[in-house]
Amino acid sequence: MKKIETGLESLIFNSRWLLAPFYIGLVLALGLLLVMFTKEFMHFAALALSGAENDVIIGVLSLIDVVMVANLLIIIVFAGYENFVSQIETGDHVDRPSWMGHVGFSELKMKLIGSIVAISGIELLRAFMHMGKDEVNNEIMAWKVGIHLTFVVTGVLFALGDKIASERTGDH
Numbered sequence: 001m002k003k004i005e006t007g008l009e010s011l012i013f014n015s016r017w018l019l020a021p022f023y024i025g026l027v028l029a030l031g032l033l034l035v036m037f038t039k040e041f042m043h044f045a046a047l048a049l050s051g052a053e054n055d056v057i058i059g060v061l062s063l064i065d066v067v068m069v070a071n072l073l074i075i076i077v078f079a080g081y082e083n084f085v086s087q088i089e090t091g092d093h094v095d096r097p098s099w100m101g102h103v104g105f106s107e108l109k110m111k112l113i114g115s116i117v118a119i120s121g122i123e124l125l126r127a128f129m130h131m132g133k134d135e136v137n138n139e140i141m142a143w144k145v146g147i148h149l150t151f152v153v154t155g156v157l158f159a160l161g162d163k164i165a166s167e168r169t170g171d172h
Contacts, residue, residue, distance in 0.1 A: 016085050023081045030073050037066045054129050061126045065119060072115040079103040079111070106162050113155040120148045 044059035051059070078100055082088055090096045103111065127144050 019080070019085050023077050023085070026073050026077050030070055030077075033066055033070045033073070037063065037070070040066060058126055058129050061122050061129070065122045065126070068115060068119045068122065072112065072119070075103075075108070075111050075115065079108045083108065106165075109158060110155075110162065113151070113158055117148075117151045117155050120151045124148045 040059075040062050044056075044063060047059050048056050078088065078097070082100065083103070083105060088100065090100075099107075124144055127141060131141075
């Protein structure tokens with residue numbers, strides 16, 4: 001019976017490697033974001049020379065939006081892989097991010113929701129910037145504001161939940 005238990009536990013422990021292809025997929029998605037960023041940058045460069053101020057600001061916000069999503073992907077890949085699959089061996093590489101290896105599930109969750117709130121805020125700001133030149137659809141704007149506020153409230157609730165949990169366990 002002990003041999004079956006050991007085999008089962010080994011199978012369960014090694015099943016974490018099934019997550020590796022997901023992280024590889026996210027790295028490939030990062031490459032696709034680079035293509036999207038380049039396309040967006042080319043459009044922005046042409047616009048910056050001849051566009052109106054609002055158009056240039058919207059172009060910059062579009063670039064920031066793609067960068068924020070790329071940063072979110074890196075956080076998920078690094079922290080997720082290290083938390084659930086295996087440690088990433090970088091030795092004493094000078095460029096190793098200081099947070100790598102120190103982001104637990106709770107911190108990962110907070111970084112994710114923080115990034116989502118920032119991305120949502122940028123999208124909302126972009127929508128507000130379009131209000132002057134496009135006909136405003138109040139229903140769509142209300143949905144955008146409502147979704148953004150939902151993300152903000154969710155972030156606050158996650159933070160409160162983590163604070164309460166850390167106070168209970170004495171992890172302040």
